[in-house]
Amino acid sequence: MRGFVQRYAPLDVVAQWDDDAYYPAEFFQRFAEHGYMALPFSTVYGGDGAGAVEMAIIGEELGRHGLDIAAGFGLTVFMAMNIERHGSEEQKRYFLPRVFSGETRFAISMTEPDAGSDAAAIRLTATPKGSGYVLNGQKMFTTGAGIPNTVLHVTAVTDSGAPKRSNMSVILVPNDAQGVEIRRLRTVGRHILGTYEVFYDNVYVDSDQVLGELDQGWSVLHSSLELERLFSCAAMVGAAQQVQKMTTDYVTERQQFGRPIGTFQAVSHQIADMHCAVESARLLTYDAARSMDQESTDTFRKAAVAKLVASEALQNATNTGMQLMGGYGYMLEFQMQRFWREARIITVTAGTSEIQRSIIARELGLGAPSRVPQPEKSPMPSRPTPTIPPGGGMPSQEHRVDDNKEART
Numbered sequence: 471m472r473g474f475v476q477r478y479a480p481l482d483v484v485a486q487w488d489d490d491a492y493y494p495a496e497f498f499q500r501f502a503e504h505g506y507m508a509l510p511f512s513t514v515y516g517g518d519g520a521g522a523v524e525m526a527i528i529g530e531e532l533g534r535h536g537l538d539i540a541a542g543f544g545l546t547v548f549m550a551m552n553i554e555r556h557g558s559e560e561q562k563r564y565f566l567p568r569v570f571s572g573e574t575r576f577a578i579s580m581t582e583p584d585a586g587s588d589a590a591a592i593r594l595t596a597t598p599k600g601s602g603y604v605l606n607g608q609k610m611f612t613t614g615a616g617i618p619n620t621v622l623h624v625t626a627v628t629d630s631g632a633p634k635r636s637n638m639s640v641i642l643v644p645n646d647a648q649g650v651e652i653r654r655l656r657t658v659g660r661h662i663l664g665t666y667e668v669f670y671d672n673v674y675v676d677s678d679q680v681l682g683e684l685d686q687g688w689s690v691l692h693s694s695l696e697l698e699r700l701f702s703c704a705a706m707v708g709a710a711q712q713v714q715k716m717t718t719d720y721v722t723e724r725q726q727f728g729r730p731i732g733t734f735q736a737v738s739h740q741i742a743d744m745h746c747a748v749e750s751a752r753l754l755t756y757d758a759a760r761s762m763d764q765e766s767t768d769t770f771r772k773a774a775v776a777k778l779v780a781s782e783a784l785q786n787a788t789n790t791g792m793q794l795m796g797g798y799g800y801m802l803e804f805q806m807q808r809f810w811r812e813a814r815i816i817t818v819t820a821g822t823s824e825i826q827r828s829i830i831a832r833e834l835g836l837g838a839p840s841r842v843p844q845p846e847k848s849p850m851p852s853r854p855t856p857t858i859p860p861g862g863g864m865p866s867q868e869h870r871v872d873d874n875k876e877a878r879t
């Protein structure tokens with residue numbers, strides 16, 4: 471994988487793609503040609519049955535050259551895994567070979583203008599009509615939505631009377647379907663895939679475009695969440711190692727006051743701290759990946775810890791890198807600013823750092839406030855109505871997944 475990235479996506483070439491906001495279809499096609507698109511799928515459908523550790527290795531190597539190229543691979547693969555898990559036999563037979571050959575890409579259209587961290591608060595509706603549904607509404611920040619041959623995984627309210635999370639379905643909508651309008655947003659980074667707002671105006675879909683059970687979209691979309699999160703953690707770790715290397719090379723070469731700046735203790739200690747954070751993130755990521763391969767019940771917590779630590783390690787590393795490169799770091803000719811721009815958003819996407827901390831706290835038994843309606847306050851002190859769920863207050867698997875508000879990107 472390292473050879474593949476060095477050969478087909480060298481650092482300066484990726485920087486050029488980013489500068490030009492160019493989507494390199496020919497590079498992404500090579501994943502298919504080398505068989506990488508099929509890696510984590512069952513052999514029944516022509517896959518290789520790769521596990522989380524193998525996927526983390528891919529993420530780490532891609533991330534060394536940029537988070538955007540890692541996402542370009544991961545988005546399609548992990549959405550296709552949802553099809554493998556929840557799709558009808560026809561959907562699997564139709565989509566999986568097209569994903570493996572590079573013909574079809576996927577994007578996640580979940581976030582809306584008023585539904586970000588609270589991703590279940592969506593309003594886009596799918597109203598029954600004939601043998602299908604009509605979609606109306608708007609999505610925000612759909613990465614890769616404008617790339618040709620992309621099928622959007624759209625979350626839509628299919629039962630407006632049901633409570634949040636049990637009211638939505640995932641619907642597969644080609645990005646060139648009639649009534650879909652896509653507008654590219656101007657972003658600080660991630661120029662290769664692009665981030666879009668998408669308008670759905672009376673978009674008709676057939677009922678066989680619903681992925682998984684009707685009204686179960688929340689769990690369908692979240693079923694590959696942990697693996698996807700680990701993959702992106704690994705990409706962040708790869709990027710952070712690259713930033714550490716670039717910073718170390720720079721401070722070794724750059725001379726001020728007659729000596730390399732890396733020989734000043736104030737500088738070298740910053741790199742030592744960077745190294746500790748990056749190495750910790752790497753170990754946490756691979757530990758979580760091993761835990762997933764062993765189907766350990768601890769994986770959910772470990773994946774949230776890895777996401778929090780890896781995203782903050784990379785963001786801090788790029789800040790340090792920019793600082794230690796002085797004025798040169800700010801110049802577009804240098805790679806550091808691209809990593810810095812890409813890193814700025816990673817504590818927001820795939821569940822913000824605040825949300826990761828909430829998940830971790832909940833996993834440690836520091837439960838979120840109950841959604842059970844509380845009794846009205848009585849003037850006399852009384853015993854509170856018990857709100858402890860069965861299981862002694864520890865969240866059950868179902869409760870835990872239900873409570874999970876992160877958006878995936």
Ligand SMILES: Cc1cc2nc3c(=O)[nH]c(=O)nc-3n(C[C@H](O)[C@H](O)[C@H](O)COP(=O)(O)OP(=O)(O)OC[C@H]3O[C@@H](n4cnc5c(N)ncnc54)[C@H](O)[C@@H]3O)c2cc1C
Binds near residue numbers: 585588614819
């Ligand atoms: C470049 C980019 C690419 C993206 N790609 C995709 C994509 O492909 N598909 C997709 O569906 N979405 C995508 N997103 C959306 C992304 O997942 C959301 O931006 C993210 O979930 C946060 O939502 P928000 O921006 O509305 O922020 P908000 O949810 O409004 O959060 C604002 C702040 O409030 C804090 N906050 C909110 N709720 C809580 C809470 N309960 N406790 C503590 N703090 C809280 C947040 O942590 C954050 O700091 C992308 C976003 C960007 C910028």
